[in-house]
Amino acid sequence: MIENTIAIQVQNAFKTYVAGNREIQALATTDLTIRLGEFVCLLGASGCGKSTLLNLIAGLETPTGGTVMANGQPVTGPGTDRVLMFQDAALFPWLTVKENVEFGLKQTKTQKAQRDSIVQNWIDRVRLTGFENGSVYQLSGGMRQRVALARSLAIDPAILLMDEPFGALDALTRDRLHVELESIWKATRKTIVFVTHNVREAVALGDRVLVFSPRPGRIIGEFKITLPRPRMLEDISVVKKTAEVMDVLRGALEAGPGELEGAYI
Numbered sequence: 001m002i003e004n005t006i007a008i009q010v011q012n013a014f015k016t017y018v019a020g021n022r023e024i025q026a027l028a029t030t031d032l033t034i035r036l037g038e039f040v041c042l043l044g045a046s047g048c049g050k051s052t053l054l055n056l057i058a059g060l061e062t063p064t065g066g067t068v069m070a071n072g073q074p075v076t077g078p079g080t081d082r083v084l085m086f087q088d089a090a091l092f093p094w095l096t097v098k099e100n101v102e103f104g105l106k107q108t109k110t111q112k113a114q115r116d117s118i119v120q121n122w123i124d125r126v127r128l129t130g131f132e133n134g135s136v137y138q139l140s141g142g143m144r145q146r147v148a149l150a151r152s153l154a155i156d157p158a159i160l161l162m163d164e165p166f167g168a169l170d171a172l173t174r175d176r177l178h179v180e181l182e183s184i185w186k187a188t189r190k191t192i193v194f195v196t197h198n199v200r201e202a203v204a205l206g207d208r209v210l211v212f213s214p215r216p217g218r219i220i221g222e223f224k225i226t227l228p229r230p231r232m233l234e235d236i237s238v239v240k241k242t243a244e245v246m247d248v249l250r251g252a253l254e255a256g257p258g259e260l261e262g263a264y265i
């Protein structure tokens with residue numbers, strides 16, 4: 001059945017915030033269908049409504065109009081089938097690495113022995129073996145995001161929502177995390193929605209890249225990326241595709257190249 005192959009469906013959804021006596025349209029009317037197991041990147045300049053859309057899917061915000069469905073159900077609030085990961089890992093500093101990874105699982109009915117094995121498996125998968133009992137405030141930015149990734153995946157959500165998760169990391173760490181995320185995605189077949197303002201990052205990771213206009217955000221372009229994986233940021237094919245996407249963006253937005261490059265690179 002076709003419905004079973006759809007992970008996320010956004011129909012006619014828009015979001016308007018009221019601030020004092022002013023209305024801010026954060027997200028213009030949006031339609032979006034994401035297939036099960038797809039890796040979709042949402043690309044757009046700061047303030048165009050990317051986080052708003054992700055929050056609607058996560059159930060942290062409700063649309064002003066329209067509907068959002070995830071895993072065949074209308075989204076009415078947060079759920080363990082969808083996990084949102086941010087740029088700031090937001091770990092609990094008073095808990096160890098292991099306790100942080102276990103945090104979400106503890107809210108479920110999973111038994112202690114099974115919890116331990118799931119937690120250890122994810123700690124190993126994100127290459128933090130040996131750091132289990134360490135404090136999270138002693139970790140580097142990249143390691144903190146690894147903990148956050150392990151914590152998100154430990155509860156085995158069908159959908160992983162990532163809001164500029166590697167935005168604060170240096171290029172080398174970011175590249176490594178891309179490769180690891182791609183390999184985890186391949187092995188688990190999660191549906192991933194990944195927000196970024198970086199064209200090259202979107203091209204390196206996505207099966208599909210959806211481009212947002214500046215505020216109020218709406219989807220103005222779509223690129224299918226069929227380059228072989230794993231992809232590295234410096235791969236010639238990724239660089240070439242990035243240039244192609246940039247060319248189309250320049251045309252679509254009818255803006256000067258300088259302005260666009262500032263917004264998207």
Ligand code: ADP
Nearest residue numbers: 017019024026045046047048049050051052053
């Ligand atoms: P992005 O993630 O693309 O940078 P956001 O979705 O965070 O953009 O925000 C889109 C627009 O909506 C911005 O102009 C932002 O200031 C506004 N906005 C976001 N959240 C709120 C809020 N809670 N109240 C008022 N305005 C908001």
Ligand code: MG
Nearest residue numbers: 050051052163
């Ligand atoms: Mg944002």
